[in-house]
Amino acid sequence: MTATSGTAQKIADEFLRAWLGRDVEKALGFLADDIVCEAPSGRCEGLREGLPGHGLHHR
Template identity: 60%
Template sequence: MTTTGSAAGVAETYVRAWLGGDVEKAMGLIADDIVCQAPSGPVRGADAYRQFLAPFAGMLISGELLGVFGDDNSAAIVYTVDLPFAKDFRGAEYLTVEDGRITHAVSIFDRAPMMQAAGGQD
């Protein structure tokens, strides 16, 4: 699937998809060769990105898109979600879009609640 339009529009469609539990729709906006800089380390390629996104999206109790800011080439999204182990868990992503697909993502969130839920240290 190729989506046309601004990066901000692609970013909004992407985040609303996974916030709503539709990982397939979100992945339709991800380039095959995406590179994501995540707090846990780099994620390279669509298959690895699916493994990064799907478990997180599958845990969502609820989520809210707080804002999308961008232009035709890049966008920033800010969101908050409720998870089984954390309420009002906030995150942000800075996305680069080429030809209607997200090619680069910088994902920003605090890993401490996830580590604590897993029994690890923050």
């Protein structure tokens, strides 16, 4: 594994750990405000629109 892919893997692992642990603030730190998600449940644009439909609720 290269240094680049090792770093990418670490970031992906940390995001997934936060997401599955419902650590909203930590998970949000990995996402851009203008994120676009194509999911089976539909398309969501931006953090505020996308979070409630995907199991995270930001307060």
